[in-house]
Amino acid sequence: MQLYLPVAEVSVDAFLLLGIGGVVGFLSGLFGVGGGFLITPLLFFIGVPPPVAVATGANQVVASSISGVLTQLRRKAVDIRMGTVLTLAGFVGSTAGVWVFKRMTALGQIDLFVQLSYVVLLGGVGGMMLQESLRARARARRGGPPPRRGQTHGLLHKLPFKMKFRASGLYISVIPPALIGAAVGFLAAIMGVGGGFVMVPAMIYLLGMPGKVVVGTSLFQIIFVSAYTTLAHAVQFQTVDMLLALVLIVGGVIGAQIGTRMQMKLKAEDMRILLSLLVLAVAVKIALDLLLTPSELYSITTVRA
Secondary structure (H helix, E strand, O other): OEEEEOOOOEEEEHHHHHHHHHHHHHHHHHHOOOOHHHHHHHHHHOOOOHHHHHHHHHHHHHHHHHHHHHHHHHOOOOOHHHHHHHHHHHHHHHHHHHHHHHHHHHOOOHHHHHHHHHHHHHHHHHHHHHHHHHHHHHHHHHOOOOOOHHHOOHHHHHOOOEEEEHHHOEEEEOHHHHHHHHHHHHHHHHHOOOOHHHHHHHHHHOOOOOHHHHHHHHHHHHHHHHHHHHHHHHHHHOOOOHHHHHHHHHHHHHHHHHHHHHHOOOOHHHHHHHHHHHHHHHHHHHHHHHHOOOOOOOOOOOOOO
16 A cells, blocks of 8 residues: 655555564664664665655654653663753754754755765664674673673763762763763764664663663653654754654554563573664665665756755
8 A cells, every 4th residue: 555755755655664663663672772773774765865764763763762661661670860861961962963964954965964874873883782792692601700881980980970870770970971862862863863772882881881771761861852853853844754654653662562572582692783783784785775876877856945
């Protein structure tokens, strides 16, 4: 069944969109990522223009993250205080990201800018995650003790403005979480991502948060920053396609519930390896699309004055 998307100005298969939403929601519940790093490129691949894909992808991330975080709250696996710091800083970063997005749009380079951002960021983050995950798995097989991350970052304990995060068992400066939150907010505005693929490893390896609260706290922050980003794009650029978002949300909510249940059955090391491979696969696909000769060398579009 074909659906015409009025803002994107393309026709797509409704069941394909439901499937995309379901897959992204599943990943949201499984890994604690909003799924925007995957849904936005997938929308590229089916012909949705990048500005619409970025704005609408951020909108879908909100729904799948809400579905996942409700389950995490029932398990008491969300650090509300840490999530609040990350969220407030994320608003600042998102505002800056919307300004950069507007400048790139005015220069006529937004499509290339968004796609190159995905290649560089996903390639770098995915590579680092895969390397660390393989090391962790090797340590587990040898029977060696896991690194005590909370004790290895002396710099965090020397910075001012310390705050106690009881759910995470941390007493650290709010500066590192604020910087991470601002960076993720910036990425949300530029790339239409929730930022979980950056947030999750940053909370584990930089802040030393225990794995049991990482997923829920990441989803908590993603909800508010993605909602703010969607609103900013809707006001500034009018690129949120509500019909597209609605279909994706339906699939995402269902998928998130399945992913959250699956999370309990996988080891942490295996989950990180799977996530890193997925991130790298998306980066490679976008890079190939940029480098390979397209099937249609020319296209005609309407330029808005």
